[in-house]
Amino acid sequence: MPEIAEVARVTHYLRQHLTGKTIGNVIAADDANVFGKVGTSGAEFERALKGRKVVTAGSQGKYFWLVMDQPPHPVMHLGMTGWVHIRGEQTAYTRYAERHKDGEEVWPPKYTKFQLETAGAPSVEVAFTDARRFSRIRLVNCPGADIRKHSPLVENGPDPVVDKDRFTEEYLRSKMKSRHVPIKALLLDQAMISGIGNWVGDEIMYQAKLHPEQYSDDFDDADITTLYNAVKYVCDTAVEKLGDSDQFPPDWLFNHRWGKGKKDSAKTLPNGEKLIFITVGGRTSCVVPGVQKKKGRTTLDSAGGTPVAKEEAKESHYFEDKKDIAEKPAKRARIAMTEKEGAKDSKKTPKVPKGSSEPIKKEKVKKEAVEEKSAGDVPALGRRRSTRLLSGV
Template identity: 65%
Template sequence: MPEIAEVARLTHFLQLHLVGKKISKVLAPDDSSIFGKVGTSGPEFQRALTGKTVIGAGNQGKYFWFLLDKPPHPVIHCGMTGWVHIRGQQTTYNRYEEKSKGDRNQWPPKYWKFQLETDSTPKVEVAFTDARRFGRVRLVDCPAEEIRKHSPLVENGPDPVVDKDVFTEEYLRQKMTSRHVPIKALLLDQAVISGIGNWVGDEIMYQAKLHPEQYCDDFDDSDIATLYKAIRYVCDTAVEKLGDSDEFPEDWLFKHRWGKGKKGAVTTLPNGESFTFITVGGRTSCVVPNLQKKKGRTTIDGVKEEGNASGKGSESRFFEVKSGKEAAGNPKDEGRPAKRAKTSESKAVKKEQEQSAPASKQNVKKQKVDVKEPTQPVPEVGRRRSTRLNSAN
């Protein structure tokens, strides 16, 4: 999925080739997933852009847009596979370039969702493609300077590169201490920080040498400062390089993590440290266990475990460590993990009931044969069962 760096790359190309030009032709066949999910349609998008002049382009996290001389303005989310192509330009970034080589000279490109061209000389031809159709294209009807005050941009958190005055260390501390989720899940929450996706999140945690499973409210001030610096470093560097992975630093986890599941894949970094993959918040996460130590409470498959180095985590979120009983009265325990805890308790009760239940008919029969003179009276239920068994025989 295009993340903060890739979307910055798209914005760069739009600013370079489209801003200042008038759109003379638009093609946008209706697609209920691309347009309809956000309350517009292909024909409506086509009418809104035709004849308008592009006066600017911008990005916030995983969203980008281009501003027209008159509203409404198109705002686009790439989803999983969305991308912008400009005829005659190589807009793709190196990690995915191999996939596009065969279609480089094809126009319009495969899986296009809308096309437009300008009346300039030479004319500029632009197409948005999305093979998996998780992208979203919408129109925002507001003055150009107010576009970030409207949905969907207003619901998203600050962009760590664009919004340096908002995304501060104090902002991060406040978000971390007011929530109780694995830190990787917090980083991926677009309402908290815009633009961080899976690979950026993993790179940040690796550079900070912090574990992605640790709960966000279990970090001390020193760790928060380290994490903030890592977020700024990774995001600033990736955007500066416009998502060109060949330009990323050689010591980045990014350069070596892409062989998962491939035969003979390397799982060791140049510095000799091994990396592995775990699941955090439903997403695959790349971790270097020897460098990213668990401190405080962590989460594995929805159930918390005790930490080690900091002395925190003496209490489990879902179970009392000493008694093994389900913790009660904590509103944060709602949801799926709490159901798992309840299920475990039910199984334990059921097992206890089975162990205390009367013996089966077969066991009673065996007891009657093997034990001629029981030292204790047979329970009433047992005598009735024995009587029935004798009468049956």
């Protein structure tokens, strides 16, 4: 999923190629997922941009936008696979590069949601693509300087790179101390901090040498300082390099974390440190146990502890392994059936054996039925904790 660095790259190219130009033509798809879910439509988008001049482009976390010479302004989110292409320009690197046919650029690219062309010569052609349709494109009707004061940006936390005055060590400390969630889940919560996604979150935790499962309110001040510095270092570096992984420092976890599931993957760092993959906050997380030590309580400690601790684990929105979640409905069905059958049996009044003149009292029957059911009880499963981290979409 495109994160703070990828969005910075897109914004860079839009600012470079569209600033000061007038939109001559716009064609937008009638895609209710991309446009409709945020209260607009392809036709409205076309009308709003055609003939308007682009003043600049901006970004906050995973959102980016064009400031037009008059409202409304398009605010966009790349979702999981969205990207912005400029004809004749390689805006993307390997993971997002548009395939070319016989050496020729395919235009418009496949899965285009809108394309626009500037007036005059030379013209600039831009296309927004998204194969999976999780991207969001909306129009925000306000002065250009106030875009961030309106939804969806106003609901999102500060951007570690853009908002240096807002994202302070004290801000991070207050958010960590006021929440009881795995620290990586907090980093990925866009209402807390804008722009950090899965790979950036893993890199931050690795550089800080902290474990992603440890609870946010269980770090001391020294660790919080270390974490804050790691957030700044990773985000600043990734944005400075415009998300070009070929330019990332050689000691970054990013260069080695993509081996999960590959047959020939060594799953180790060059120095021999082992890599493991766990689920934290509903996301697969790459961890180096030899480097990232657990210094306090974690979700796993709580889940296996006392009833109170188990409730803490629920409140932390900790996500269990996907395989475990997938199996639970079937397990619940079996347990429900067992309990139902047991309840049926317990209601039946046993017959008096032939030849026996001793009456069976109702109280005795009830007691024996309860004891029998209790002996065969299956432990109840905890509720599935499937709260999903939102990215402000």
